[in-house]
Each structure stands twice: as structure tokens, then as C-alpha cells.
Amino acid sequence: MKQSETAIRKQADRRSFLKNSLTASAATVGVGLLSNGLSALGADHGDGITEGDAAILRFLAAAEILETDLWVQYTELAGQDAPASGYKTGLIQLDGDMPQYISDNTDDELSHELFINAYLKSKGAKPVDLDPFRTLEGSQVTDIPGVASRKRLTNLMQLSVDTSWWVRYRSSDKNPDLGDTFPNAVPTLAAGKFTAIPRNNAELEIGNTIVPVDTHVQAIANTAGFHFAFIEQGGTSLYASLAQRVSNVEVLRIVLSIGGTEIMHFQTWHDKAGNAIPLTDGALVFPDLTADIPQPETLQSNLIMPEPTVFLSKKFPACSIIRPTATKGVAMGAVKALTADGLFIGQTPDFFEFLSDLAEEADEARREI
Ligand SMILES: [Fe+2]
Ligand SMILES: [Fe+2]
Numbered sequence: 001m002k003q004s005e006t007a008i009r010k011q012a013d014r015r016s017f018l019k020n021s022l023t024a025s026a027a028t029v030g031v032g033l034l035s036n037g038l039s040a041l042g043a044d045h046g047d048g049i050t051e052g053d054a055a056i057l058r059f060l061a062a063a064e065i066l067e068t069d070l071w072v073q074y075t076e077l078a079g080q081d082a083p084a085s086g087y088k089t090g091l092i093q094l095d096g097d098m099p100q101y102i103s104d105n106t107d108d109e110l111s112h113e114l115f116i117n118a119y120l121k122s123k124g125a126k127p128v129d130l131d132p133f134r135t136l137e138g139s140q141v142t143d144i145p146g147v148a149s150r151k152r153l154t155n156l157m158q159l160s161v162d163t164s165w166w167v168r169y170r171s172s173d174k175n176p177d178l179g180d181t182f183p184n185a186v187p188t189l190a191a192g193k194f195t196a197i198p199r200n201n202a203e204l205e206i207g208n209t210i211v212p213v214d215t216h217v218q219a220i221a222n223t224a225g226f227h228f229a230f231i232e233q234g235g236t237s238l239y240a241s242l243a244q245r246v247s248n249v250e251v252l253r254i255v256l257s258i259g260g261t262e263i264m265h266f267q268t269w270h271d272k273a274g275n276a277i278p279l280t281d282g283a284l285v286f287p288d289l290t291a292d293i294p295q296p297e298t299l300q301s302n303l304i305m306p307e308p309t310v311f312l313s314k315k316f317p318a319c320s321i322i323r324p325t326a327t328k329g330v331a332m333g334a335v336k337a338l339t340a341d342g343l344f345i346g347q348t349p350d351f352f353e354f355l356s357d358l359a360e361e362a363d364e365a366r367r368e369i
Pocket of ligand 1: 067112
């Protein structure tokens with residue numbers, strides 16, 4: 001235990017990044033080259049990556065590990081292989097294919113995590129391991145074996161889900177990159193702390209396939225539906241933003257190719273969230289966002305394609321784009337957004353330090369040509 005704590009502190013030391021980002025075999029290239037960072041190593045090997053590229057990939061690996069962790073929790077409780085339950089039935093109200101989509105999104109995140117870490121290793125850079133921080137208690141459901149005993153990196157039980165992305169993608173004259181802000185589509189969901197997974201057997205309702213499910217259970221499923229899209233819109237912007245700091249063309253290919261699947265995830269979840277069942281569960285109110293009731297375009301549920309809006313400058317015509325894509329401080333911004341989401345409630349100071357260090361290093365990366 002003591003040994004692993006020491007290891008975490010060592011990893012968390014920002015100053016040691018350069019030293020630690022090289023494996024023993026890469027370090028044998030020589031101290032002279034190391035003083036110039038990985039770019040010197042790249043030049044020497046002909047296929048290396050810059051220090052900045054490694055930092056970007058390391059932050060993305062961490063983000064993917066966190067994504068995998070949260071998606072695994074959703075899969076265990078409502079994925080394709082999860083047993084029937086009120087929670088799963090509640091999610092199926094958003095779309096009959098929800099369990100399949102949940103399982104597939106989980107597979108994708110795991111593949112991203114494993115690929116990026118393997119690629120880092122192949123370039124002599126250190127992969128990211130968050131296992132020392134896997135300490136959180138998750139759902140205490142016992143009607144699905146194994147769920148309650150597993151330790152988690154992320155907390156899905158006290159979420160404050162930001163739904164301003166809903167309005168942001170429907171705006172025709174505003175862009176967060178130009179300083180604009182957007183109201184929440186589901187204001188109460190952002191204002192309180194709500195669970196997106198059943199915390200116990202009562203909230204799971206094992207075996208229940210009768211519609212409508214209990215209002216509280218449907219509220220948990222609705223919360224998950226909006227959380228899915230919140231997570232994936234974040235990934236959509238993160239990859240597009242960090243791509244602009246990448247130097248090596250192959251690393252750019254990785255960032256664009258993986259980033260594209262985050263966009264596909266977001267688009268899918270964006271469509272499904274609009275089917276959340278209107279309800280009131282205590283302080284939590286899900287409004288009816290369906291298109292057939294009169295409401296402003298900024299809320300209309302079937303407007304799931306990005307509305308063309310101002311891009312780069314108001315002097316250009318409106319353009320249909322993902323947003324935001326500004327690069328400044330984007331990795332740290334992602335850490336802050338996930339923290340505000342409540343995803344890390346219960347995590348240790350060492351975890352925040354480690355993640356912040358990775359974000360800082362990624363944000364310091366500059367494109368080198
Ligand atoms: Fe991913
Ligand atoms: Fe994702």
C-alpha cells in the first residue's frame with residue numbers, strides 16, 4: 001500500500017514528467033537527446049512523437065480510462081447483457097436499442113484507452129494507469145452479481161448534469177468560443193445532485209418490464225440519458241480542440257479518427273435524450289422537449305443536427321460545426337467540467353493532482369512543424 005502511494009506521488013510530480021515519460025529502453029538513446037525532449041527522440045528514430053504529442057495522448061488516455069469506467073457501470077446495469085429491470089426498461093423508453101448502444105459505447109471507450117496506451121508505449125512514452133485511484137464505492141445493487149463489490153474511478157450517483165449543450169447546438173447566432181453562454185435544457189438536473197444509476201435493489205427493480213416504470217426509476221434513467229450525451233459532447237470538443245496542438249501527422253490521424261467516434265456517440269445520445277419521459281421526481285423536473293408541442297427552436301427535440309452558427313468571426317457566414325473547438329486550456333477545462341459534473345465526488349487529492357498535471361502538460365503542448 002505504502003509503495004503504491006509513493007508511486008502515485010512520484011507520478012503526480014509535474015516536474016518529473018519528462019523523466020518519467022520515457023521507458024527504460026527509450027532512455028538508452030542518451031541523455032543529450034532527452035534534454036531536448038521526445039522531439040529529439042523522434043528525429044533520431046524517424047517515427048517518434050514530440051513531448052507535446054505524448055502529453056496530449058497521455059491526457060486523452062486518462063480521459064478514455066475515465067470514460068471506460070463510467071460506461072462499464074452503465075453496461076453492468078443496463079447494457080445488452082444486463083438482466084431486465086425497471087432501470088433498463090426506463091432507458092428503453094428513450095429508445096429500444098439503448099442497451100445495445102450502451103454496450104457498444106463502452107466497447108469503444110475501452111478500445112480507445114487500450115489503443116492510446118499501446119501507441120504511447122510503442123513510441124517509448126509512458127502509458128497512463130489510473131488503477132491506484134480505483135477506490136470509489138459504486139452501486140450497491142446485489143440483484144446483479146458482482147456490481148456492488150467492484151471499485152470505481154468515477155461516481156455516477158451524485159451528478160449535476162449540465163444540459164446547456166442542448167441549447168448550444170441549437171443556437172444560430174452564438175458560439176462558446178466567442179464567449180457566449182447557454183441556459184440548461186433541463187435546469188433542475190444541473191442544479192441538484194442526482195443519481196444516473198440505481199444505487200440499490202429498490203431503484204433497480206430487477207425483472208420489471210412493465211411500462212410505465214416507477215417515476216423515480218424513470219427519473220434515474222432520464223438522468224443517464226442526458227448524462228450520456230453530456231459526456232460524449234465533451235469528448236467531441238476535446239478531441240477537435242487538442243488536434244490543433246498535435247505535431248506528428250500519425251498522432252493527428254489518431255486524434256481525428258478517435259475524435260470522430262466521440263462525435264458519433266454524441267449524435268446518437270443527443271437524439272435519444274430528447275425522448276426522456278416528461279416527469280417530476282421531487283426537485284427533478286424533466287420537461288417535454290418533443291417537437292410536437294409549441295416551444296422555441298433552442299429546445300425542440302428533433303433539431304439534433306448542429307444548427308449553423310457564427311464560427312471564428314461574425315464576418316463569415318454561419319457554419320454548421322461542432323462547438324467549442326478553441327484550444328486554450330481545453331484539457332484543464334475538461335477536468336473542471338467533469339469535476340463540476342460530480343463524477344469525481346469521493347476521489348482523493350492525489351487523483352486530482354495527477355489528472356491536473358496531465359491536463360496542464362497537454363495544455364502546454366504546441367504544434368511543432
Ligand atoms: Fe472515447
Ligand atoms: Fe466517448
